[in-house]
Amino acid sequence: MNFDLTEERQMLQDSLRRFLRDKYDTATRNGILESEAGFSADIWNGLAELGVIGALFTEEQGGFGGAGFDIAVVFEELGRAGVVEPLLDSAVLAGGLIADLGSEAQQEHIEALIGGALQLAFAHGEPTSRYDLERVTTTASQNGGDIVLNGRKAVVANAEAADMLVVSARESGEAGDQAGISLFLVPADTKGLTVTGYALLAGGRAAEVTLDDVTLPESARLGEAGKAFDAIEARVAVATTALCAETLGAMETACDLTREYLGTRKQFGRPIGSFQALAHRMSDLLIDLEQARSAVINAAGHLADDRASRERHVSAAKNLMGRVGRLVAEDTIQMHGGIAMTQEYELAHIAKRITMADHRFGDIDYHLERFIALSAA
Missing domain, CATH: 1.10.540.10 (Acyl-CoA dehydrogenase/oxidase, N-terminal domain)
Structure with missing residues (x-):
């Protein structure tokens, strides 16, 4: 191929x-x-x-x-x-869900997003949900011709800057059921919406979002009532692949910085990259980097597959990226020494990004278990 x-x-x-x-x-x-x-x-x-x-x-x-x-x-x-x-959160997740499910009127938001005039956020994760997409306890109840949202959302990236939030809420069923979850467009200035922001370790900002009797018209719903789970899962698969690609790019930079450092930092009158132990260590990283590149290509190439194939390949890629990412972050810092820990040096930020990427959309252990379950189904 x-x-x-x-x-x-x-x-x-x-x-x-x-x-x-x-x-x-x-x-x-x-x-x-x-x-x-x-x-x-x-x-x-x-x-x-x-x-x-x-x-x-x-x-x-x-x-x-x-x-x-x-x-x-x-x-x-x-x-x-x-x-x-925040391209991942504003465009791929929130914008992608509007593009996938939105009515003709709601689709108009995509034009503003593509033009750079609109910021979005996807408020889905909750304090007790961890990585389980179906664990939604925020409620959406009917009140005459309106819908009333109540609940809490955790670590909502870009929430403070968002002009509008895409919020998941349960219209029926129990926490943990895939059926019964709906999505709603909530303008940032809606009464009852509280956003408490903070900085993220890997850069950017997120917020805890509280919905206290947030009242919306029925036209705020994205797609059919109670049938949003499949769209959410598919969009998170796209976002996970995007995050894997982003991590690959970060690992490339980490390896490039390290290779350059090994060629310029001298000890005993010669570059430390000429020392056999460090040369072998660098070679191992570059081999792992190519394996990670193959995983990203594999995941990206299967996003249009049926659900079982798509999710299996995405979980395989995310598991591998987590394992390789940890190795690259640790080894590049160790080969640099103390300079790699300073904020003024590029590698400090890059290593944080690589490390924290494993904890979004499911870590190594989560995706290993998920891959096994999907393969056995």
């Missing part, structure tokens, strides 16, 4: 890499991390003008990409540069 990028994807990769090389260095990112917003509006608008957000959606949805490999190309470059802007 030919895994080379198409001409369009190669152009997307080249233009995005040039943009980030010119606009996104360590000092710029550190300034963004210290800001109240947790991301740069200028960078966000620049990505929109470049067409990066549009590449995450199909032509029918108003974009020009949307396939697994389009998403992987974009997020590998974002990971390579250590970008903290």
